[in-house]
Amino acid sequence: MLRESQAAVVARNxxxxxxxxxxxxxxxxxxxxxxxxxxxxxxxxxxxxxxVELSPDGMHWVAEGSAFDLPVRAGEVTFARVAHFGTWLxxxxxxxxxxxxTVLVTWHLKA
Amino acid sequence: xxxxxxxxxxxxxxxxxxxxRFDPLPRIIAFDDFDRGFCxxxxxxxxxxxxxxxxxxxxxxxxxxxxxxxxTWDFGSHGGFDGSYALKIATRPQxxxxxxxxxxxxxxxxxPIRLEFYFTFKPEANELRLSETDVRSIGFLYDLQTGDQDGxxxxxxxxLRFLNALDGAHVQKWQFKRRNEPFAAVGAGNKTVTHYHxxxxxxxxxAGGGQRLCYNEIPTxxxxxxxxxxxxxxxxxxxxxxxNDREFDLSGFDSMRIPAMxxxxxxxxxxxxxxxxxxxxxxxxxxxxxxxxxF
Numbered sequence: 001m002l003r004e005s006q007a008a009v010v011a012r013n014x015x016x017x018x019x020x021x022x023x024x025x026x027x028x029x030x031x032x033x034x035x036x037x038x039x040x041x042x043x044x045x046x047x048x049x050x051x052v053e054l055s056p057d058g059m060h061w062v063a064e065g066s067a068f069d070l071p072v073r074a075g076e077v078t079f080a081r082v083a084h085f086g087t088w089l090x091x092x093x094x095x096x097x098x099x100x101x102t103v104l105v106t107w108h109l110k111a
Numbered sequence: 112x113x114x115x116x117x118x119x120x121x122x123x124x125x126x127x128x129x130x131x132r133f134d135p136l137p138r139i140i141a142f143d144d145f146d147r148g149f150c151x152x153x154x155x156x157x158x159x160x161x162x163x164x165x166x167x168x169x170x171x172x173x174x175x176x177x178x179x180x181x182x183t184w185d186f187g188s189h190g191g192f193d194g195s196y197a198l199k200i201a202t203r204p205q206x207x208x209x210x211x212x213x214x215x216x217x218x219x220x221x222x223p224i225r226l227e228f229y230f231t232f233k234p235e236a237n238e239l240r241l242s243e244t245d246v247r248s249i250g251f252l253y254d255l256q257t258g259d260q261d262g263x264x265x266x267x268x269x270x271l272r273f274l275n276a277l278d279g280a281h282v283q284k285w286q287f288k289r290r291n292e293p294f295a296a297v298g299a300g301n302k303t304v305t306h307y308h309x310x311x312x313x314x315x316x317x318a319g320g321g322q323r324l325c326y327n328e329i330p331t332x333x334x335x336x337x338x339x340x341x342x343x344x345x346x347x348x349x350x351x352x353x354x355n356d357r358e359f360d361l362s363g364f365d366s367m368r369i370p371a372m373x374x375x376x377x378x379x380x381x382x383x384x385x386x387x388x389x390x391x392x393x394x395x396x397x398x399x400x401x402x403x404x405x406f
Contacts, residue, residue, distance in 0.1 A: 004148050008175035012156075013163035023203060024392075026177040028188075029196065040163065057184035059237050087182055 004029060004111040010090075011105035013040055016047070021092035022105050024058040028087035030109035035091055036079045038104040039071035045099035047072065052080055055088035070101055129193070133227045134339070135403035140224070141214070143400040145178055146194035150400075152176055155211035155382060158305045160298025167295075169209070169307045176200050176212040181396060183331035184236060192229050192335045192398035201394040202387045204235070207247070209309060211384040217377040220406040221258070221344040226251070226381065229335045229398040232275070234391045236330040243326050244276035247388035248286075249395045252308075253342060254380035256371055264371035266378075267347045268308055269364075271317075271340065273324070273354075276388045285320035285352065288313050289365040308367060309384060317352070318360050335398055 010022045027033065037050060047070040053061040068080040070093060082089070091105065114122075117137060124130040129144060143150035157170025179199035181189035191197040202208040218224075234245035250272025257263050270288040275281070290313030297303040325334040341351035349366070352359040381402065387393035 006149060006178075008177075009154065010174050012174075013166070013171065023174055023201070025175075026179050026182070026199060028180055028182070029178050057182065059184065059235065087180070 006030075006109045008107045008109065009104065010107060011103050013102060013104065015100055015102050016093060017095055017100045018097075019092070019094050021053070021061075022090045024055065025089050025107055026058065026087055027089055027107070027109045029111055032081070032083045032110050033085065033089060034079055034081050034108045035089075036077055036106045036108070037071055037091070038077045038106075039074055040102040040104055042074050043070070043072045043099065043101045045096065047095050047099050047101040048093065050080075050091045050093040052082050052085075053090050053092050054085050055090070056086070058088045061090065061092070070103075129399075130401070132229070132337075133401040134225075135227065135401050136223060136225045136405045138404045138406055139401065140216070140404050141400065141402045143214075144194070145196045145198045145397065145399065146191065149176070149178065149198070151214045152198055152212045153214075155213040158297045158303045160300055160303050165297050167305050167307050169309065170305070172203055172208055173210050174201075174203075179394075179396060181333060185329075185331055189331070189333055198397040199394055200383060200385050200397075201392050202385055204387070204390050204392045206387060206389050207311065208393075209384055209386045211309065211382050213380055213382040216379040216381075218255075218344060218379040218404075220404070221261075223341065223343050223350070223405040224379075225403045226253075226340045226342075226400070227403075228338055228383075228400040230338060230383075230395060231333040231335050232385060232393065232395045233330060233333055234387065234389070234393050237391065238330070240330065241328065242330040242391070244279050244281050245387065245389045245391050246275050246393040247277060247386040248272040248274045249383070249385050251338075251340070251381070251383050254378060254382070255344065255347070256375040256378040257347075259376040265347065266369040266371055266375060268367040268369070269342060269349055270308065270367065271352065272314065272384075273322070274314070278388065283321060283323055285317040285322065285354070285359060286314040287317055287364050288315065289367055291367050291369060311386075318363050320359055322354060322357055324355070333396070
């Protein structure tokens with residue numbers, strides 16, 4: 001059997017300001033994931049960094065430990081790798097006052 | 112004793128535990144058991160041109176379906192009808208939010224087709240109460256178009272939903288929608304249009320379509336339901352709807368009917384959707400789908 005693999009767009013053309021996060025994504029079947037963030041427009045100000053978060057139930061979230069710079073220029077892509085994450089995944093960020101970023105967020109998941 | 116091929120096929124299907132809970136027509140077009148992966152069910156993305164800003168907000172809210180073990184905070188994974196996984200379609204946590212998953216096919220021959228699936232639904236269990244009125248509706252639709260050489264040239268879209276609750280009232284009835292929504296151009300290229308066929312207005316009751324579905328006694332327990340929808344691609348008319356022990360009268364049913372579009376010949380799209388009635392995520396879970404045809 002080929003390994004199950006899936007690309008999931010979980011945020012498309014969403015403007016992030018302040019405390020922002022992707023919708024919970026359930027992927028207990030996957031053993032590894034890469035999350036990509038593409039800036040669809042130039043950021044307003046400095047958007048800062050995003051973090052990977054895990055959850056026991058899709059409702060209560062805890063930082064996984066991975067953090068990465070959010071992209072700044074339109075078309076720029078940043079990413080993080082994560083493994084051994086249980087079932088639930090999301091990324092979250094706290095953009096500084098006045099900063100804004102329009103994102104496309106994609107999980108690439110493999111069994 | 113002489114058996115014809117249909118009797119042999121029927122006996123073999125009844126002996127197959129995966130298929131014996133379905134009543135398929137002679138040809139199985141697709142049998143999607145989500146223990147085998149996503150089986151071609153993907154996100155319904157809205158149309159756009161030049162910029163994603165052109166996408167209708169009703170479509171922009173959609174996101175990708177998941178493979179779910181129906182995990183719960185209070186007892187762990189619920190699991191599927193069989194095996195561990197089901198397809199999960201989840202809304203955002205805003206009242207009226209909707210999400211849609213779609214499978215895109217074309218048909219080989221116009222004739223009867225049958226859609227069967229096992230499903231259940233629940234809101235996000237973030238309160239210690241039953242929450243039976245938090246999911247507004249679950250539903251399904253076909254997006255069909257006649258063949259490019261056919262004498263009739265129509266795009267036909269049968270829509271059905273189980274309206275579970277509306278504005279907090281536990282309604283529990285089957286509805287259909289035939290009202291066309293207006294088309295709007297997307298972009299300047301004159302190649303792409305959009306119409307928001309899942310707009311919340313225009314749903315009509317199926318006669319005698321009230322049904323009290325099993326809804327277990329805390330917000331995390333689920334029970335699986337069976338649903339069957341029969342449609343004839345020759346007449347482009349619905350011929351049957353059943354859910355668990357009930358069969359419904361579709362004599363008053365009709366579909367959205369739109370002049371054929373230049374690029375959608377023989378289209379056979381299936382979609383499932385879920386809507387939330389409160390500021391909670393609502394999820395529709397599909398354990399398995401069997402699409403069959405008489406050809």
